Structures are given as structure tokens and as C-alpha cells.
Amino acid sequence: MNTFLYNFQLPDERVDGLDKVTGKARYTAEHQIPNMAYAVFICSTITKGSVKKIDTTNALNIPGALDVLHHENCPAVPGYKPSAFPDLKNVGEWRGMKVFADNKIRFNGQPIALAIAETIESANEVAKMVEIEYEAEPHETDFHALRKEPSKLKNGSSYTRGKSQAYKEAPFYVEAEYNVPIEVHNPMEMHATIAHWETTDSILLYDKTQGPKATQSAVARLFGLPDKNVRIIAENVGGAFGSALRSWPNVPAAVIAAKKINRPVKLVLTRPQMFTLVGYRPQAWQKLGVGADANGNLLGITHHAISNTSRYEDFREGIVDASKFLYRCENVDTDYKLLPLDLSTPTWMRGPGEATGCFALECSLDDLAFKLKMDPIEFRIKNFTEIQQETKLPWSAINIKDCYQKGAELIGWKNRKPTPMSLKDKDWYVGYGMGVGVFGAGRGTSTVRAVLHADGKLLLESAVSDMGSGTATAMVKVASNAMKLPEDKIKFVMGDSDLPPGPMQGGSTTTSTLGSGVHLVCESLKDLLKDLAIESTDAFKTIAKDKITVENNRVFITDNSSVAVSVRELLDKKKVPSIEIIKTSPGLNTREIQKATNSFSVHFVKVHVHSKTGEVQLKHVVTTGDAGKIISPQTARSQMLGGAVGGIGMALTEEVKIDHATGKISNASLGSYIVPRHTMIPHIDVWFTDKPDPYINAIGAKGLGEIAIIGFAAAVSNAVFNATGKRVRDLPITKEKILTAKA
Amino acid sequence: MMHCYLMSSRRSFIRKAIGFTAISVGASILTDAHPIDAFIPAPIPKQKVLLTINGKQMELMVDIRSTVLDLLREQLGMTGTKKGCAMGDCGACMIHVNGNRTNACLTLAVYNDGNKITTIEGLSKADALHPMQAAFLKHDSFQCGYCTSGQIMSAVACLKEGKATNRDAIKEYMKRNICRCGSYQNIVDAIEEVKKSGAAI
Numbered sequence: 001m002n003t004f005l006y007n008f009q010l011p012d013e014r015v016d017g018l019d020k021v022t023g024k025a026r027y028t029a030e031h032q033i034p035n036m037a038y039a040v041f042i043c044s045t046i047t048k049g050s051v052k053k054i055d056t057t058n059a060l061n062i063p064g065a066l067d068v069l070h071h072e073n074c075p076a077v078p079g080y081k082p083s084a085f086p087d088l089k090n091v092g093e094w095r096g097m098k099v100f101a102d103n104k105i106r107f108n109g110q111p112i113a114l115a116i117a118e119t120i121e122s123a124n125e126v127a128k129m130v131e132i133e134y135e136a137e138p139h140e141t142d143f144h145a146l147r148k149e150p151s152k153l154k155n156g157s158s159y160t161r162g163k164s165q166a167y168k169e170a171p172f173y174v175e176a177e178y179n180v181p182i183e184v185h186n187p188m189e190m191h192a193t194i195a196h197w198e199t200t201d202s203i204l205l206y207d208k209t210q211g212p213k214a215t216q217s218a219v220a221r222l223f224g225l226p227d228k229n230v231r232i233i234a235e236n237v238g239g240a241f242g243s244a245l246r247s248w249p250n251v252p253a254a255v256i257a258a259k260k261i262n263r264p265v266k267l268v269l270t271r272p273q274m275f276t277l278v279g280y281r282p283q284a285w286q287k288l289g290v291g292a293d294a295n296g297n298l299l300g301i302t303h304h305a306i307s308n309t310s311r312y313e314d315f316r317e318g319i320v321d322a323s324k325f326l327y328r329c330e331n332v333d334t335d336y337k338l339l340p341l342d343l344s345t346p347t348w349m350r351g352p353g354e355a356t357g358c359f360a361l362e363c364s365l366d367d368l369a370f371k372l373k374m375d376p377i378e379f380r381i382k383n384f385t386e387i388q389q390e391t392k393l394p395w396s397a398i399n400i401k402d403c404y405q406k407g408a409e410l411i412g413w414k415n416r417k418p419t420p421m422s423l424k425d426k427d428w429y430v431g432y433g434m435g436v437g438v439f440g441a442g443r444g445t446s447t448v449r450a451v452l453h454a455d456g457k458l459l460l461e462s463a464v465s466d467m468g469s470g471t472a473t474a475m476v477k478v479a480s481n482a483m484k485l486p487e488d489k490i491k492f493v494m495g496d497s498d499l500p501p502g503p504m505q506g507g508s509t510t511t512s513t514l515g516s517g518v519h520l521v522c523e524s525l526k527d528l529l530k531d532l533a534i535e536s537t538d539a540f541k542t543i544a545k546d547k548i549t550v551e552n553n554r555v556f557i558t559d560n561s562s563v564a565v566s567v568r569e570l571l572d573k574k575k576v577p578s579i580e581i582i583k584t585s586p587g588l589n590t591r592e593i594q595k596a597t598n599s600f601s602v603h604f605v606k607v608h609v610h611s612k613t614g615e616v617q618l619k620h621v622v623t624t625g626d627a628g629k630i631i632s633p634q635t636a637r638s639q640m641l642g643g644a645v646g647g648i649g650m651a652l653t654e655e656v657k658i659d660h661a662t663g664k665i666s667n668a669s670l671g672s673y674i675v676p677r678h679t680m681i682p683h684i685d686v687w688f689t690d691k692p693d694p695y696i697n698a699i700g701a702k703g704l705g706e707i708a709i710i711g712f713a714a715a716v717s718n719a720v721f722n723a724t725g726k727r728v729r730d731l732p733i734t735k736e737k738i739l740t741a742k743a
Numbered sequence: 744m745m746h747c748y749l750m751s752s753r754r755s756f757i758r759k760a761i762g763f764t765a766i767s768v769g770a771s772i773l774t775d776a777h778p779i780d781a782f783i784p785a786p787i788p789k790q791k792v793l794l795t796i797n798g799k800q801m802e803l804m805v806d807i808r809s810t811v812l813d814l815l816r817e818q819l820g821m822t823g824t825k826k827g828c829a830m831g832d833c834g835a836c837m838i839h840v841n842g843n844r845t846n847a848c849l850t851l852a853v854y855n856d857g858n859k860i861t862t863i864e865g866l867s868k869a870d871a872l873h874p875m876q877a878a879f880l881k882h883d884s885f886q887c888g889y890c891t892s893g894q895i896m897s898a899v900a901c902l903k904e905g906k907a908t909n910r911d912a913i914k915e916y917m918k919r920n921i922c923r924c925g926s927y928q929n930i931v932d933a934i935e936e937v938k939k940s941g942a943a944i
Contacts, residue, residue, distance in 0.1 A: 063786055063787045118787070188923050239889060239923050271829065641927075642886060679914045681928060683928070
């Protein structure tokens, strides 16, 4: 168990805020290297088959054209066929599609060539002039038609606790099917890579990545180079939400191109390419059965799911997981299968798996509560448990009941009527709904370097990147509290793989993982300062270390603060300008603590649904999080606001549409794939339990990036049901679906 | 499209349209057998434009195909204006042209001869932040920061045009700017505060 002395106050500006409001913050594509060439992907217009012929004659006649890279002229890439390069020690097989390795077409929009030119204008024109002949084969992209054919499904995994399909024997039960379409991350900054071979065997890469160290390793293995020969810089990441958790075809393409033309190459994806080349939330079908006794005790949960993957990679996520462990229930069975389609590979998108699964689970619970004539919150509290049901381990901390209570109060739950169509405001039905989210809370390994200068400034460094959640801001706060040092004396530097290894920013673990590293290095620094004081100052010679305090760059005897020495004096005595220390904080061992670790959220929404048109308007949102101690209140609040906005998109508008005749995405733009805009956003209240988790780490903080969206779409569906009696189980919830749903 | 011409008559079109003589580049030297340094790039069609960017007059030879956005970002190194879609859908590239908010991705540089352009870099005076920038900072009106320049440029235009009469009107005006991190509420808070403060913009 840990004790906590942290004290944070609002409001606080982001440490990188000034750069962002003045336009000075630099993102990947904004770096310039002398003699840099521009590259543009040329993508397939068929969905399956092969490239028969590529004619680049006209393309290369465009003024400024430099080269067109494709499978016929692509240099040998060690990571594409490691066995052919036995002499290269660090070579490893490239994970994912090996761009330009062969002439096969695996999905519509697959890069088949790279136009390289002196300027972006010329590169775009070269791309248009390349002539390609294809040999098309029949493709399969229709998820709904194909998921019904058992022979098309693969890699099933199932789980049973107690009795299978037990819900059917319960006095009260509901069963229904749910559909979640393909959704795309669409961060505002498009994925980009600038590749520069600084020598024949060392690469400098500016890349949009959520993990500079992971990208470094991937690129080093691609070319069989030692990791230290590859440097990744990701100074600022303009959003990602999971899309930059792995390296996509733009990375090898830029690196290969730079090698081939012997010049630095900048490759930026276009917005339509963002729909096909950097992953997406997979399409999913689910069937949920939930049963309870008359008192509302859950007797059985059955959760089946199928999600799509590509033909060339399997992507699985935790769609059925929350059903296994979140609520007290002895009989649970799940089944999860993949359906490979002729599409690119999906990937983790904010709240991966759980956002899809909790949509179905939380709608089902709402339906069952309605059948039981119970309040949905009361029903959940009835089935609340402090024991994670799958592992049977107690949770390290769970304060979700506080979320139910506070959220209900803030949204005005008391005004909710259990019977649909009871509340009306002119032509609009009024409804209230809530939904629960849960996600794993972890802690990985992180290494942080601290350099304390004689002038009292503290520099902290780690090779993480930040996609906007406010990592540096939070880390400065952790250090400020540990060192009792004003925040403006602390600088956190990141976004460079040359720095000590930091974690991947994903899975809601950065604050926990990196915060532990910062905390550890600061504690070690204080220890070192105490040693220096004892070693070099007479007054401290006989004092035990635990009787000495370090605060605001002053070392003093705890019981007598007048006996003190400053950091400057200590460094002067040692004749050094600064002291440096590097510490590695280990990952969490859940076996050791014998606890289950999760973050929780409860979202509440009030909706208006037009009685004739079916239009949904959100009127108020309350989003509550139980994610341990909140380290950086302002940025944490913004993350919850963003999760709610993402949830609004998932609930009401976001859906990739595929024309199955061609296999092409028909709405690959921000004008036709509708993400939330200003006018869709009602007033949003954010509230945190803000109670430290005593087991997860020394700072008591858990992640909240995922729980911010998980369960949100269900809250909207539940509110629409409460307003109208119409249940929409296919996302997004459109007015057409509301009008045609059975009451 | 900005350069839609028949492939067969491409060269004659360029000659006629912009009056430059294309150097005939033999296809042979472009094949793989030849090292890349043997390639001499042919001239790129350019035209002179006079622009005033953030109060600074510039006479520039620009590629006739360059958008203002690419001119700013790639040629002038002014990367404060962002590219989020290059189709006018997202608002990340919002600038002011002669005082009007404009998608920099939708206007070619050569169409802006004589125009006054203001970008995010021209908003703050010396070391002092523009009141809108200060309000965005205070209200945490961004996360990743990539849409921020465009949001701020739109927000300033919203006030200048007298459209910030209430929260709904602000949202209506600002709906051309997407923030995928979802900082919308904090953006409207910032605009409302600047409006109420009566600060000179």
C-alpha cells in the first residue's frame, strides 16, 4: 500500500501550450532537411488481384520528377526476407504489409508505387501520370453477408465460467444482436515520415509515432541495423488515438525511397489514404444474452462476437472481455471469432475492444433493467462486485459507486421517467441514459534521466511521444511534487529515441508507467542530494538520511530546517555544474500484489429526440471517471471531454461505408465521414473520483484515455430508448434507424 | 482540376499556357540503369506574385500549382498553418486573406497576387499573445494542438465579423473547424471570454 501526499491545483497551462497557440509547435511533416524530395503514394483502384504492368514513362517526364518506386524496381529490403540476409545481426521480419515487395493487391487503396519529385506539386502530378494495368480477382468485403458463413470465420476463442447460455433459464432475460461499423481514428495531423540516411548505415527519421523506441526497433530490424543507428524524432504528434501505435507502409516506403534516390524523402499521407493505410476500429457483430432473477441478480451473460481483420494479418481485441469480469455473475460464456476480408488491417482505436463490447453489454443491461422495472443504476449497483469476476482477484481500487451517485446528481437523473415517451419538450421526446466503461490499468517499464543544474533547474528526459494527452505537463507535476520544486523550474524533454527508453503511449498507461519513472528518478535524486550533504557538509555528517528533507533545491535537517544547504552549494563543493541520474522503474507485477487493476467510467447523457423526424440532439453530458489520483486536472478533464466527443461520434455519426461492388470506401474524407463538430456538442460536465489507487504505482494514478469513450455510445442508445421506446443496436444511431426501429 | 489536360498534348499545353520551353528529357536517362545524379530536373512552371504576409511584403516566384497552404508550409517554412485534409473539410489551414477567413488549401498562390495574408504567426505582436491565443491557453482549448492555429484564426474572424453573439452562434460559425481531440467546449469558452472581455482584436 502506498500513501499519498500529492496536492494539485487548477488551473494550469500545458507546458507545450504556448508553442501550440502560436503555431511554433512542430509536427512530423514540418521538419525540413536540405535537398529533401517529396513523395506521394499511388494506390490501387482495385480491391484484389495483381499489378500486371506499371508504365512510368509519362510520369517521369513531369518537370521535377525524380523516380517512381514500385515492386519491380524496389531495392532488396532485409526485413522483407530476413533469411536472405544471414550476415545482418539485427534483421527481423517486417510486421504487416511489405509495401512494394510484390505485385499482389490485398485491398482497395493499397500503395503500389511511390511518386518522388522535387516538390509536392510535382510529386502529386507524377502520381497522377503513372499508368497501371491490373489483373482483378473477385473480392470479399461484405462483413454482414460473410459473417453468417461459418467457413469464412477463423481463430475462435471461447470462455465459459459456470454454465453456458445460463441466461436463457433466468426468469427475466433479453437477447439481441449489435453492430458496430468500421470507424477511423482520423487524427487531424496526417501520418507522415521524413527519412534521411545520414550515412550508408544510419537513418534519421521524423515520424508520427506513439512510440519512438518501438519505431526505432522496427526500422532498425527492417534494415538489419543496430538500434543505435536509427534515430526517431516525434517532437509533437497531432493526435493519433491508436493509429500511431505501430509503423504502417509509409515508414518502409520513405526509408526505401531515401535509400534509392540517395536524398532525404518526405512522405505525407492524404486524408483519403488515412482511411485505408493506418488502421481503423474493426467492424463487429455481437450477440448478447443477459438474464436475471426478479430481484435483479444477474444469473447469466452470453456474449458472442465476430470482428473483421485483413487477409494478411490477424487483429484481435477485447470485445467480449468486460462481460467476463465487470458484474457479479456466476455463469458467463463468450465466443469471439475473426472474419478476414479484403481490407487493410484494423488496429487499436481509442477504447479498443471494450468500446465495442461495452456498447452491447451496457445496452443489454439497460434493456434487462427495463424488463425488470428497475432503475438502470440501481440494477448495476445490485450487481456491483469488489472482486474481478474472471480472475477472482479483488480490485486494487474501485469507486464506481461514487460515479453513479455524482453523475446522477449532475445530470438530473431524478427527472428521468422509467417509461419511454413520458417526457416531452414541445415536439421533442426527452430521455436520460447512462453507460459504464472499464479498461485495464497497467504499468510498464520506463527509464527516465534527471539532470539537476546548479541554478536549480531540473531537466527530465525520456523517449516517449505525446499525441495530445499532456504527458509533459503531467510529468512536470509529478516531479514538482516529488522535489517540492516550482513547475517552471522543471522541463520534460521527449519525442526522441536517443533519450532513455520510455514507453509506448497507448492503452491508457503513460501516466502510470512514466509517472512511476519520474517519481523514482526524483526520489533517487533526493537521496543523492542527501548523500552529498552528508558527505560534504559538517552539519549533516552525523545525521541519518531519514532525518533529512529535500525541498525546493534545499537540503535540510527535518527537525531543524535552519540547518540547510542549497543544491548550488552542494554542486559547487563537488565542483560540478550539474548532477545526472538515470533510473528504470519496473513494470507492475499483478501476481505480486494479487489485485486486479482497472479504471472505470460512468457516462450520463440527456437527449432530445424529435417525435416526427427522429433527429437526436444531445442536451447535456456528464462523464465521470474512476482512474485513481488525477495528476494533471486540467489535461485530464480535457481528455474526458475528448472521450465524450469521440463517443458522440461513435454513437451518432461515424461509419465507414464500403461499396461492395468495387470494394472501395465511398466516404473517405472528412466531408463525408462525419466526425463531431462544434454544433453537435452540448454542455459537458467532467467529474473524477480522484482517489489514489494504493497498489498500481507510487503516484496512485491510473489511465483514463480509454475509459473516456468506453460505454459512451451505450449511454446515448439508452437515452434514446428512454426518450422514445425505440432501441437502436446498430451504430451509428441515425434518425432513419430510430424511425424504423420497433418500439 | 488545376491541371487537367490531355496527356498527349501536355507539352504543347505547358508551352502555350505559361510560355516556357520544356527541356526535352530523354526517357533513357530516367531508367534504373542510370544513377540518379545524372538527372537534370526540367524547369517547373512558375509565376511572380506579390504577397503581404503578416505585414511583410514579399515578391515570390511560385509554382503555378502551389496552394497558399503549400507555399506557406513548404516554400516559406511557415508551418503554423496546418494541413489536415487539403480539401476544405477540416479548417486546420484557416488563414485571413484581406481580413476574410479562408481555407489556405483551397486557394492557389497565383490567385492571391496583391493580397494581404495573416497567419497564426502574425497574430501575436512581439512577445504579447493575441487575446485569443491567451484565452485558448487558459481554457486548455486544445490537446494535440494540430487544429489550434485554424481554430484560433476562425475564432478571431468570428469576433471580427460580429458573429459571437451567443454560444450557439459561435458554434455555428466555428463548425468549419474540426477538433478530433474534442476540445470544442473549451474553444467556445475561450471565444466567449474574449468576447466578454471586450479586448481589442
